[in-house]
Amino acid sequence: MEAAKHRLVYSLLRLGLPLLSKDQQAETGLAFDFLADQEKTVLTGHAQGLITLNIAEADDAERAKRRQAMGEPYRTLLGHFRHEVGHYYWDRLIANTNFLSAYRQLFGDEQQDYGEALKLHYQQGVPDDWAKQYISTYASAHSWEDWAETWAHYLHLIDTLETAHAFSLRVAPKVAQEDDSLSANIDRDPYTLKNFDEIIALWLPLTFAMNSINRSMGQPDLYPFVIPPPVIEKLRFVHQVCHAWR
Template sequence: MKLFKCTHCGQLLYFENHQCVRCHYPLGFIPEKMALVPLVKKGKDTLEPYSKGLVNKLFGPSEKYRYCENHRHGVCNWLVPAQSQDPFCKACQLNNTIPNLSKEEYHDRWRHIEAAKHRLVYTLLQLGLPFMSKDEHPEKGLEFDFLADPKKGPRVLTGHANGTITLNIAEADDIEREMARKAMGEAYRTVLGHFRHEIAHYYWDRLVADMGQEEAFREVFGDEREDYSSALKRHYEKGTSDDWNQYYISPYASAHPWEDWAETWAHYLHMLDTLETAYAFGMSIDPELASKKDNLKADVNRNPYEVKKMSGLIDMWLPLTFAMNSLNRSMGHSDLYPFIIPPVVVDKLAFVHQLCLKVRRK
């Protein structure tokens, strides 16, 4: 995530801020410009970017916006062009089902979920990846269902099917999510991680199947025509081999090529978002005790979205994660990035990277 600055007072801002913490101007994110800006009222429901003081060349004098409809629920700070007929922003247009807001705890969970989903959509926009709502394209569109477990009957399963991503809102509860992480034997489990994993299945359809890349995919990930249900059943009953970490980013990735793709894709998005943040902060990793052969020195001096080769991302990522994990341990926390990336997984990440670059070049 890049850094944002209030163009009224100069305060640095978080992507999720609804109001500047210094000057208290309301803030809005404009996805068409990838900008978070202070706003002034120009009518009952109309806003325009603050244009005095610090110069912002992104905006013309007549650009007017309004908040996404979900701003009134405190879950969205994105803007919609004033002339748009759609009440929702690019991120909220994708919602098909939201939680029952009459339940306060559900509203809190939805706010947590939307923060993660908006960060996901930001990354998709930065990558220039195609997506559309189911209203725009019923067959190839994308939608989200945020559901709670029923009082009776089976639990809601988080997953993807034909462009519909379902998320059990219990995942937004820290305690329930941690219980699930331990029960599943996972090293890492977050709401944002779920979104990044599940969106990968959507993009397998869009970038692999629709673009005729199945054979190239099979050379790297294996044959996805293996029966999916049987593969998952085998994984949950028998687990994975002891040497899984030589070939996969996680044990679950070994279950089936589709899950290998999804886990790899999720880590690719982890890398891009974190490296962009490090780049925005001008971070440099240069441990005094490390030798050249340790490969732990790195200047995060390139925007990861502009790096053409996966090796360039890896060269920045590995030193950065070693530093992040060391800082976390200093605070008494477990590793922030508890993964090892073997050479085989680097090749898989490179496949994802090149597919995304190919789409952007079109």
């Protein structure tokens, strides 16, 4: 859990985002609680800068059990951290800022009753066309969850690309020599790129290659997602917000 937290903090520092602990800034700082189930079940979540994680999530078998029960294609400790810190940065970067209007155009009205929205999500299920608008089924539950899921995905994307850049990876499949969309030379640090189109152009070939390698080992796709155009625009917005802060 600490290793995943450290990787999260590394990304936040690379992005140049406001990052203070609650010891430094009690009202708006960031803190983490790692708790175990006792009399009550510990729910992973965020509240006013405090991110809580159930330590049972660190057990691979337990996490896989929960992933299957929730019908999720992906569930990791790092994913939890990235999602919950997305809620924290909504409060810091979007609420009461000039970005709020553009946010609502892309993600919807966050003033919708949150508790009622989650209740309906679990009672009625997800819209049939959710994959055309959202990165995950949970993103369809409420505007805030759409933001948090998209934010987490943005961190997945740039951190993985930075690792590929550190290894000087180049994707040039022989079976698609005339299709440039499947080729990429990851010779740039994604944290420094201002043009989001360049990031997507590197990301799609890399994920195609990673998934193909996993299938060769009989493993599930390393990247079990499809990014529809509306989600690309949401990711672009996250990118713009981060670079505007920097």
